[in-house]
Amino acid sequence: MTDNRLKRVLVVDDEPEIVDALRAYLEREGFEVSAAGTLADAVDTYRRIEPDLMLLDITLPDGSGLDILRATQSEGRRTPAIMLTARAEEVDRIVGLELGADDYITKPFSPREVVARVRAVMRRAAVAAGAPRRAGNTIAIKDLEIDVDAHEVRVSGRDAGVTATEFRVLRVLAENPGQAFSRAALLDALHDDGSIFERTLDRHINNLRKKIEPDPDNPEYLHTVYGVGYKMRARER
Amino acid sequence: MNAELLRALDLATARDWAGARTALLRLDDPVAGRLAELVGVLDHQDEARRRSTARLRHEIGNALAIVQANLEGVIDGVLEPTADRLAGMRDALASAGLALESLGKP
Numbered sequence: 532m533t534d535n536r537l538k539r540v541l542v543v544d545d546e547p548e549i550v551d552a553l554r555a556y557l558e559r560e561g562f563e564v565s566a567a568g569t570l571a572d573a574v575d576t577y578r579r580i581e582p583d584l585m586l587l588d589i590t591l592p593d594g595s596g597l598d599i600l601r602a603t604q605s606e607g608r609r610t611p612a613i614m615l616t617a618r619a620e621e622v623d624r625i626v627g628l629e630l631g632a633d634d635y636i637t638k639p640f641s642p643r644e645v646v647a648r649v650r651a652v653m654r655r656a657a658v659a660a661g662a663p664r665r666a667g668n669t670i671a672i673k674d675l676e677i678d679v680d681a682h683e684v685r686v687s688g689r690d691a692g693v694t695a696t697e698f699r700v701l702r703v704l705a706e707n708p709g710q711a712f713s714r715a716a717l718l719d720a721l722h723d724d725g726s727i728f729e730r731t732l733d734r735h736i737n738n739l740r741k742k743i744e745p746d747p748d749n750p751e752y753l754h755t756v757y758g759v760g761y762k763m764r765a766r767e768r
Numbered sequence: 769m770n771a772e773l774l775r776a777l778d779l780a781t782a783r784d785w786a787g788a789r790t791a792l793l794r795l796d797d798p799v800a801g802r803l804a805e806l807v808g809v810l811d812h813q814d815e816a817r818r819r820s821t822a823r824l825r826h827e828i829g830n831a832l833a834i835v836q837a838n839l840e841g842v843i844d845g846v847l848e849p850t851a852d853r854l855a856g857m858r859d860a861l862a863s864a865g866l867a868l869e870s871l872g873k874p
Contacts, residue, residue: 546830548856552837555846590826617829618822639832642840 537563538653541582543573543599544615545592553586556642557649570594574602577610584653585612586645587632600632611656611695613648615640633695655695670705672766675743675752677705684743691742700735701743701763704753709765711756736761773800785811824867831864 538561542553545568554564565580567573570593577585577599585603587596596614603610617638633652636645670677676685682698684691693701703720704712712720714732740747754762776791785807792804835857841847 546834548834548853548860549830549837552834552841552847555841556844559846617826617833638829639836642837642846643844 537561538584539563539565539580539582540649541573541576541580541585542566543568543585543591543596544588545569545590546588549588552642553645556646560646560650562649568592570596570598573599577603581608582610584649584656585610586649587612587614589614589616589618609695611652613645613652655699670702672705672708672752672764675705677702686743693739693742697735697739697742700732701739701753704761704763708763711759711762713760717760773803776800776803780807780810783814785814824871827867828864831860831867834860 540557540562542550542557542564543566544550544553547568550566550568554566557564565576565582567576568591570591573587573591573596585599587599589596600612612632614632614635615638616635633655634648636648668679670679674687676688677698678685679702682695684693684698684701699721700717703717717732736753737747740750740753743752744750752764754764756762772791772795776788776795779791780788780803788807789804789811792800792807838847838853838857842849842853847853
């Protein structure tokens with residue numbers, strides 16, 4: 532992926548009027564936009580244009596936007612994705628199924644807000660991908676390794692497969708082992724720019740526990756500090 | 769029996785239909801059996817209501833999304849207020865109206 536071409540956004544929604552409006556806003560902001568109205572078309576277009584970000588409606592005539600996430604992830608690429616949904620109960624599935632969507636927006640929405648979220652998610656992805664490579668930039672706590680350069684978390688040498696958001700949460704906690712963070716303080720430390728994050732913080736922690744803890748119910752690394760929030764276990768001396 | 773019956777009914781009140789049914793059937797009592805049937809009916813109704821709410825949310829949410837995104841686009845000068853676009857917004861509002869109507873008379 533070179534940086535001197537336009538950033539490509541794939542918009543997947545079966546309502547042409549919604550696609551039109553999103554396309555107009557995104558193009559005005561300098562993005563190159565491709566659109567698809569069905570799951571099949573979306574997967575085809577994805578392979579052809581290799582987008583930098585996807586805006587995915589969840590309810591499609593021939594399937595679900597979540598299927599597109601699954602399909603693209605099984606091809607080994609992690610393309611940033613923002614889910615669009617009119618159904619609040621789907622939000623739980625987005626964040627709960629560890630599918631690695633980076634954000635979600637509920638309908639109806641303001642297209643200006645969508646553009647802002649697209650920029651925010653792309654910025655995060657660029658920071659993750661373009662961080663200067665310095666040797667040994669890894670935080671190690673017992674069997675847990677947080678490789679800041681590779682943006683990868685390993686448990687006993689095995690990739691834990693954390694999402695971009697989970698990585699950021701874990702990194703902040705791991706850089707301050709033994710220090711308790713309230714949810715608000717954690718959000719501050721993350722410099723998160725959307726309210727999205729606050730609503731799903733506890734779920735990200737739960738997902739992280741499932742991925743890195745030998746026994747998620749008895750966490751060894753990510754401790755709950757009752758009445759406060761969370762902390763990473765202190766480093767062993 | 770009474771304590772177990774009350775516990776089963778508490779589960780039903782909390783809308784844990786499967787839990788309530790299992791607890792009632794375990795009592796092996798004709799009254800509890802009828803209550804289990806009643807819980808089954810409530811479970812069905814609950815599921816139907818959830819599905820219809822989800823469908824309405826989807827339809828109304830999409831319709832409002834079309835109107836909001838297009839109106840905002842026209843106001844921001846990003847989209848032209850063509851007759852087609854205005855007709856699209858009108859149709860979206862009409863379909864939201866139909867969805868509301870399917871809820872029945874007030």
